[in-house]
Amino acid sequence: MQAAMIPGAWQRAARGAGLLADDGSIAATIFAEMSALASATGAINLGQGFPDEDGPREVLAAAEKAIRDGVNQYPPGRGMPVLLEAIAAHQRRFYGQFVDPATEILVTAGATEALAATLLALLEPGDEVVTFEPYYDAYGALIALAGGVHRTVRLRSPDFQPDLDELEAAITDTTRVILVNTPHNPTGTVLPRETLARIVELAHRHDCLIVTDEVYEHLTFGVPHIPIATLPGARERTVTISSGGKTFNTTGWKIGWLIAPPPLVTAILAVKQFLTYVNGAPFQPAIAVGLGLPDAFFTNAADDLRLKRDVLAGGLTQAGFSITRPQGSYFIVADAAPLGFTDAVALCRRLPELAGVVAVPITAFCTPEHRPEYASLVRFAYCKRVPVLERAAMQLSTLASTAAAAR
Numbered sequence: 377m378q379a380a381m382i383p384g385a386w387q388r389a390a391r392g393a394g395l396l397a398d399d400g401s402i403a404a405t406i407f408a409e410m411s412a413l414a415s416a417t418g419a420i421n422l423g424q425g426f427p428d429e430d431g432p433r434e435v436l437a438a439a440e441k442a443i444r445d446g447v448n449q450y451p452p453g454r455g456m457p458v459l460l461e462a463i464a465a466h467q468r469r470f471y472g473q474f475v476d477p478a479t480e481i482l483v484t485a486g487a488t489e490a491l492a493a494t495l496l497a498l499l500e501p502g503d504e505v506v507t508f509e510p511y512y513d514a515y516g517a518l519i520a521l522a523g524g525v526h527r528t529v530r531l532r533s534p535d536f537q538p539d540l541d542e543l544e545a546a547i548t549d550t551t552r553v554i555l556v557n558t559p560h561n562p563t564g565t566v567l568p569r570e571t572l573a574r575i576v577e578l579a580h581r582h583d584c585l586i587v588t589d590e591v592y593e594h595l596t597f598g599v600p601h602i603p604i605a606t607l608p609g610a611r612e613r614t615v616t617i618s619s620g621g622k623t624f625n626t627t628g629w630k631i632g633w634l635i636a637p638p639p640l641v642t643a644i645l646a647v648k649q650f651l652t653y654v655n656g657a658p659f660q661p662a663i664a665v666g667l668g669l670p671d672a673f674f675t676n677a678a679d680d681l682r683l684k685r686d687v688l689a690g691g692l693t694q695a696g697f698s699i700t701r702p703q704g705s706y707f708i709v710a711d712a713a714p715l716g717f718t719d720a721v722a723l724c725r726r727l728p729e730l731a732g733v734v735a736v737p738i739t740a741f742c743t744p745e746h747r748p749e750y751a752s753l754v755r756f757a758y759c760k761r762v763p764v765l766e767r768a769a770m771q772l773s774t775l776a777s778t779a780a781a782a783r
Contacts, residue, residue, distance in 0.1 A: 450654050498587075504550045559702075564705045735755060
């Protein structure tokens, strides 16, 4: 039986992700295609956002110890007390936010499950969700899976900051959730206090909820990350989502969490318990150790990533790309139009041949109707070891001459 003949939520999710073909089949994601291309060609994979270095030894050792000590069975449904306390302490330490670990925190299987459980719990069919565009690719699928209607506010080159008048026009009385991602994937922009304050104002005006994806909270460069829940009037209507994967180079552990008022946590838990139920028992105390590391660790993590950003940015600039230097996250956006490439999808499919590097087009993070506006933009990940980035930068620096010869 063909998949197209089987009704179900998968169709909504695929349609929301822009992957449902005209014949009802699911197209492969560009991420899967590019990763397979990197594997087949031996190209440097700067398409996926995962580090190629292990996290701090204290965190790894804590996981090993937990496994040896028998922490290998189901943890409590809301999360292990040691991690709940560590998350609460982290919020006090970095943001002056006081959170009750017993009622206002829920540990999840990464930030993606936190997003899924939150949207499934809080949306009714037809409810509108406003996000910025480009957006992390899971948003469209999860909104559709929950029966929601996806509205976007576009972030435009070169600064990728939203137009506040467009933001105000997009949020109406039919908006149920404003989904905010800062620091932002894929553009690397960090939203300033002025924008966050306007979001809070609009949420009050239209009586909607705010959901924030803050997984890159410690990875900003010279600009502060401001949790929207710390602004006046925001906390009572905000679900804050983060994780340990990006901060501690443990993306495969899938330890995430959300912070929200108790009634919202209870509602989300009612859904979450039928998704993964619980997860990652020996990794939870390890992430708790990470959250308690000295300030120098967090400062150095951001500084090291800034260096990596600059190494790759130099190679892209030398190659002839026009770049937007990101304020945070793992990613840099480069415009291939100055090189004569107006179709980033086609360029990404040729990059392994032309430069021995894999990247992904920004159109993978856009609604189909808006993709032409972002057609020449490419996302590169710089969360790799410096020697790898130096080699990628050197290979990319020859792209202009190589591409000219190949045309």
